[in-house]
Amino acid sequence: MPIYEYRCESCAEKFEVLTRFAERDRAQVCPTCESTKTRVLVSSFAVTGSSESFASDFAGESTGGGCCGGACGSCGSSPN
Numbered sequence: 001m002p003i004y005e006y007r008c009e010s011c012a013e014k015f016e017v018l019t020r021f022a023e024r025d026r027a028q029v030c031p032t033c034e035s036t037k038t039r040v041l042v043s044s045f046a047v048t049g050s051s052e053s054f055a056s057d058f059a060g061e062s063t064g065g066g067c068c069g070g071a072c073g074s075c076g077s078s079p080n
């Protein structure tokens, strides 16, 4: 899940929320003043330290059989 940065309209505090893309535009509760007048700041993927664990999880899943699952020919699964 991507992390989005929000800004609170009430106290101008910035905070980050780990949420789904579909819920990106939903107002989040400000952790400082608990206002729901918040606005998402970034639309791109925000990289933080915690995202590294996601990357390694994906890598572990996709390296099941060869470098690319046999679609490139260089991993020994060529029909020739």
Ligand SMILES: [Zn+2]
Residues within 6 Å of the ligand: 008, 009, 010, 011, 012, 013, 030, 031, 032, 033, 034, 035
């Ligand atoms: Zn606030």
